[in-house]
Amino acid sequence: MENEPNLQERRKAYWRANLRILAILMSIWFVVSFGCGILFVEPLNQIKLGGFKFGFWMAQQGSIYVFVALIFVYVRLMNRLDREFNFEDYE
Amino acid sequence: MDVKTWTYIVVGLSFALYIGIAIWSRATSTKEFYVAGGNVSPISNGMATAADWMSAASFISMAGMIAFAGYGGSVFLMGWTGGYVLLALMLAPYMRKYGKFTVPEFIGERFYSKTARVVAVICLIIVSITYVIGQMKGVGVAFSRFLETDYNTGLYVGMGIVFFYAVLGGMKGITYTQIAQYVVLIFAYTVPAVFISLKLTGNPIPQLGLGGSTADGTPLLQKLDQVIQDLGFNEYTTSKDGSTLNMFVYTLTLMIGTAGLPHVIIRFFTVPKVSDARLSAGWALIFIAILYTTAPAVAAMARLNLTETVQTGPVGQAASNLEYDKRPEWFKNWEKTGLLKFEDKNGDGRIQYYNDAGESFKQQGWNGNELVTVDKDIIVLANPEIANLPGWVIALVVAGGLAAALSTAAGLLLAISSAISHDLLKGIMRPDISEKQELTASRFAMVCAIAVAGYFGLNPPDFAAGTVAIAFGLAASSIFPVLMMGIFSKKMNRQGAVAGMVAGMSVTLLYVFQHKGILFIPGTSFLGSMDANWFLGITPNAFGAVGALVNFAVAFAVSKTADEAPQGVQDLVESIRIPSKD
Numbered sequence: 001m002e003n004e005p006n007l008q009e010r011r012k013a014y015w016r017a018n019l020r021i022l023a024i025l026m027s028i029w030f031v032v033s034f035g036c037g038i039l040f041v042e043p044l045n046q047i048k049l050g051g052f053k054f055g056f057w058m059a060q061q062g063s064i065y066v067f068v069a070l071i072f073v074y075v076r077l078m079n080r081l082d083r084e085f086n087f088e089d090y091e
Numbered sequence: 092m093d094v095k096t097w098t099y100i101v102v103g104l105s106f107a108l109y110i111g112i113a114i115w116s117r118a119t120s121t122k123e124f125y126v127a128g129g130n131v132s133p134i135s136n137g138m139a140t141a142a143d144w145m146s147a148a149s150f151i152s153m154a155g156m157i158a159f160a161g162y163g164g165s166v167f168l169m170g171w172t173g174g175y176v177l178l179a180l181m182l183a184p185y186m187r188k189y190g191k192f193t194v195p196e197f198i199g200e201r202f203y204s205k206t207a208r209v210v211a212v213i214c215l216i217i218v219s220i221t222y223v224i225g226q227m228k229g230v231g232v233a234f235s236r237f238l239e240t241d242y243n244t245g246l247y248v249g250m251g252i253v254f255f256y257a258v259l260g261g262m263k264g265i266t267y268t269q270i271a272q273y274v275v276l277i278f279a280y281t282v283p284a285v286f287i288s289l290k291l292t293g294n295p296i297p298q299l300g301l302g303g304s305t306a307d308g309t310p311l312l313q314k315l316d317q318v319i320q321d322l323g324f325n326e327y328t329t330s331k332d333g334s335t336l337n338m339f340v341y342t343l344t345l346m347i348g349t350a351g352l353p354h355v356i357i358r359f360f361t362v363p364k365v366s367d368a369r370l371s372a373g374w375a376l377i378f379i380a381i382l383y384t385t386a387p388a389v390a391a392m393a394r395l396n397l398t399e400t401v402q403t404g405p406v407g408q409a410a411s412n413l414e415y416d417k418r419p420e421w422f423k424n425w426e427k428t429g430l431l432k433f434e435d436k437n438g439d440g441r442i443q444y445y446n447d448a449g450e451s452f453k454q455q456g457w458n459g460n461e462l463v464t465v466d467k468d469i470i471v472l473a474n475p476e477i478a479n480l481p482g483w484v485i486a487l488v489v490a491g492g493l494a495a496a497l498s499t500a501a502g503l504l505l506a507i508s509s510a511i512s513h514d515l516l517k518g519i520m521r522p523d524i525s526e527k528q529e530l531t532a533s534r535f536a537m538v539c540a541i542a543v544a545g546y547f548g549l550n551p552p553d554f555a556a557g558t559v560a561i562a563f564g565l566a567a568s569s570i571f572p573v574l575m576m577g578i579f580s581k582k583m584n585r586q587g588a589v590a591g592m593v594a595g596m597s598v599t600l601l602y603v604f605q606h607k608g609i610l611f612i613p614g615t616s617f618l619g620s621m622d623a624n625w626f627l628g629i630t631p632n633a634f635g636a637v638g639a640l641v642n643f644a645v646a647f648a649v650s651k652t653a654d655e656a657p658q659g660v661q662d663l664v665e666s667i668r669i670p671s672k673d
Binding site: 034 | 162165173181301303313338369373377380383672
C-alpha cells in the first residue's frame with residue numbers, strides 16, 4: 001500500500017471531499033448561531049414558535065440542538081468518506 | 092432529616108465513590124497516566140469530557156448570569172456549545188490521529204521547534220492555572236456554605252480528594268471519576284429544574300416549559316417580559332449584552348476559546364480511533380446540551396419566581412410589595428451569607444426591587460432599589476429552596492456543584508502536570524529519563540500543581556473575576572489558531588507559528604490589562620474599563636477573537652519571510668489528515 005502510485009491522488013481527493021463537508025457544515029453552524037441567534041434575531045423575533053420568539057429560541061435552544069445534529073451528521077458523512085476512499089482506521 | 096444531615100450523607104457518598112474509583116483505576120504506565128491507556132469508549136469519553144468541561148461556572152453561575160442578562164446571556168449558551176462543533180470538525184480527529192500525549196507536543200513536532208513547544212507550554216499553564224483558581228474557590232465556597240465548615244477546611248478536603256484520584260490514577264483515574272461526577276451533576280441540575288417547570292407551567296420538561304404558559308394562560312416568557320418591564324428593567328427576551336458586534340465577537344471568542352482549551356483537547360487522545368474521536372465529541376455535546384438547554388429555563392423561571400416573590404401584585408399599589416417581616420425562609424438563609432441584601436431605603440417595611448436608574452418610580456414613594464445585593468450565584472443554589480423542594484434535593488445540588496468543580500479541576504491539573512513532566516522535563520530538559528522516572532515526575536508535577544492551585548484558592552487574588560477573560564482570551568488567541576494552522580496549512584513554518592502565538596497572546600493580554608489593570612492590579616488600568624475606550628465597543632472579555640485574527644495575520648505574514656515547512660513535517664501533516672495508517 002505504501003508505494004501505491006496513486007496514494008497521493010487518493011489522499012488529495014479525500015482531503016478535498018473532507019474540506020467540502022467542513023465548508024457546508026460550518027456554514028450551517030454559522031447561520032444558526034451568528035445568523036439566527038445574533039445578526040437576524042430581531043426580524044426572526046417577529047415569528048412566534050409556541051410561547052417563544054423564534055430568534056430568542058434559536059439563540060437559547062435551537063442553535064444548541066443544531067450543533068449536536070451537525071456533529072452526528074459529520075460523523076456519518078466522514079465514516080462514509082473513509083470507506084469510500086479506503087482510509088478506515090482499524091485498531 | 093434536616094438539610095445539613097442530608098448534605099453530609101450525599102456529599103460523603105459521592106466522595107466515597109470517587110475514592111473507590113481511584114483505588115480501582117491506578118495508573119501503571121505513562122500512557123495510562125496521560126491518556127488513560129488510549130482505550131476509553133467514545134460514550135464514556137463523551138461523558139468524561141462533559142464533566143471535565145462543565146465547571147463550577149457552568150453549574151452554579153451560568154443560569155444566574157442568563158437570569159439577569161436575558162437574551163444577552165445567549166452568548167454563553169451558543170459560545171460554550173458551538174465550540175464543540177469546531178472541536179469535532181477541525182481539531183479532535185486530527186489530534187487523535189497524531190496520537191501522542193499533549194498539545195504542546197503536537198505544536199513542537201508540527202512546527203519542528205522547541206521554542207514553539209515552550210511558548211505553547213507557557214500559554215497552556217497560564218490558561219489552566221487561571222481556570223483552576225475559580226474551581227478551587229467554588230469548592231471552598233460550596234463546602235463552607237452548606238457544611239458550615241470554614242472556607243479553608245472545605246478547600247483542604249477538596250484538594251485531598253483531587254489529590255487522591257488524580258495523583259494515583261492520572262488520566263485513567265480522572266476519566267472514570269469524571270463519568271461518576273457527570274451523573275451526579277446532571278442529576279443534581281435537572282431534578283430541581285423539572286420540579287420548578289412543573290410547578291410554573293405544568294410541563295415537566297424545562298426546555299418545553301420555557302415556551303409554555305403559566306397558570307393564568309399567559310406564555311411564561313411574555314409574562315416575564317411584562318413583569319420586569321413594569322419594574323423598569325429591559326425586556327428579558329430582547330435585552331442585549333453591549334452592541335450586536337460585541338455579542339458577535341464575544342460568542343466567537345467563547346467558541347474558539349472552548350475549542351482551544353488544552354484540558355478539553357487532551358480528552359480526545361484517550362479514545363482508540365480517529366472515528367471514535369469524532370463520535371466522542373458528538374456524545375460530549377449531547378451530555379453538555381442536556382445542561383445547557385436546561386439552564387435558560389432555570390434562568391427565566393428563577394427570575395420570574397424571584398421577582399414575583401417580592402412584587403406580588405401590580406406596580407404602584409403599596410400592598411403589592413412583600414413585607415420584609417413576611418419574607419420566606421430561603422430569603423433569610425441567603426441574607427446570612429451576604430449574597431442577598433435588603434436595605435429599607437424608604438422606611439415602609441416593604442421590599443421594592445426595581446431598576447432605579449430612571450426617576451419614574453419616585454412619585455409612588457419608592458426611594459431606590461432595596462435589594463441592594465442579589466448575587467447571580469444564588470439562582471441555581473437557592474432554586475430548590477425557592478421551589479420548596481425536599482432536603483435531599485438541596486443536598487444533591489451541593490454534591491453536583493462539588494462534582495462540577497472537582498472534575499474540571501482534575502482535568503486542568505492533569506493538563507498542567509503533563510505539560511511539565513512530558514513537555515518540559517522529558518521533551519526538553521532530560522530526554523533520557525526512563526518511563527518509570529517520567530511517571531514519578533508526572534505524579535510529582537501533579538502534586539505541585541495541586542499545591543499551587545490550593546495556594547491561590549486559599550489566597551484568592553482580587554482578579555478572580557477577570558481571569559475567565561484571560562483563560563478564554565488566551566486559549567482563543569494563541570492555542571486555537573496555531574493548532575488550526577498546524578492541520579490546515581501544510582506549509583506553515585515555525586517562524587510564522589511562534590510569531591503568531593506571541594502576537595495573538597500579547598495583543599489579548601495588553602487589551603485586557605489596559606482596561607482591567609496590569610496583572611489586574613487596581614489603578615494600573617491606563618485606559619480605564621469604560622465603553623468609550625473600547626476598541627469598536629468590544630469588551631475585554633470578548634477580545635480573544637480579535638487576538639486570534641491578529642495571530643493568523645501575523646503568522647501568515649511572517650511565514651512568507653522564511654522557507655516553508657520541511658518535507659518531513661509536510662508528510663506528518665498529510666498523515667494526520669487521513670484516519671488510516673497509510
